[in-house]
Amino acid sequence: MLVLLPPSEGKASSGRGAPLKPESLSLPGLADARAAVLDELVDLCAADEDKAREVLGLSEGLRGEIAKNVGLRTAGARPAGEIYTGVLYDALDLASLDTAAKKRAARSLLVFSGLWGAVRVTDRIPSYRCSMGVRLPGLGALGAHWRAPMAAVLPEAAGNGLVLDLRSSAYAAAWKPRGEVAGRTATVRVLHAPTRKVVSHFNKATKGRIVRSLLSASAAPGTPAELVDALRGLGYEVEAEAPGQAGRAWSLDVLVDEIH
Secondary structure, three states: OEEEEOOOOOEOOOOOOOEOOHHHOOOHHHHHHHHHHHHHHHHHHHHOHHHHHHHHOOOHHHOHHHHHHHOOOOOEOEEHHHHEOOHHHHHHOHHHOOHHHHHHHHHHEEEEEOOOEEEEOOOEEOOOOOOOOOEEOOOEEHHHHHHHHHHHHHHHHHOOOOEEEOOOHHHHOOOOOOHHHHHOEEEEEEEEOOOOEEOHHHHHHHHHHHHHHHHHOOOOOOOHHHHHHHHHHOOOEEEEEOOOOOOOOEEEEEEEOOOO
């Protein structure tokens, strides 16, 4: 099972570990595309703070994020699972998983990123600010920048098993499973059952809990249909819509009664 996650806008500090080693990151086929984004991002932030803030869509209160980007090559690096924070990652709470579940997380979780493309939660990265929605002056829209490299690398990373896609739309734009891979991909919405509406905060928290539940239970569904059974067995109320034709992903709705 491969689980595709969005990153978080907010991130923990880099800390005092050894600096980034780009060659150590997973998915080495993304190395050239990563280097291109890193080079332009660092140069932009070092050359013109005001322009960088505009390009990155940062408020005046987040001006300090520019300096963080300038120091990306020398800042301490930590496992991505410690760098990413926020609602989904708080609910997932990787640090409190038992040893076996942590090993499953290392194998199965892939976090998408405007800067890195995609990383494993064990990959050591510095804290940064660069969302997938950014349009850099030289490279252009990052979603488009990543499409070709992702298309070359991700099908192999997906292997022959289930792909559970929990990304937000901006990050989903960087890679869309196609063909046979799409047929074993499941996307998930979290709906407030009484209203049938998506609630953003609760949506993220529930997705984090879903991943945690699957990891903790040693669940290993190989197909979207098996995922539906696994989630129901874990106590989730799930409605599934199988694709009407080959090469399309399954759509799952997880229904919740309480928003907390």
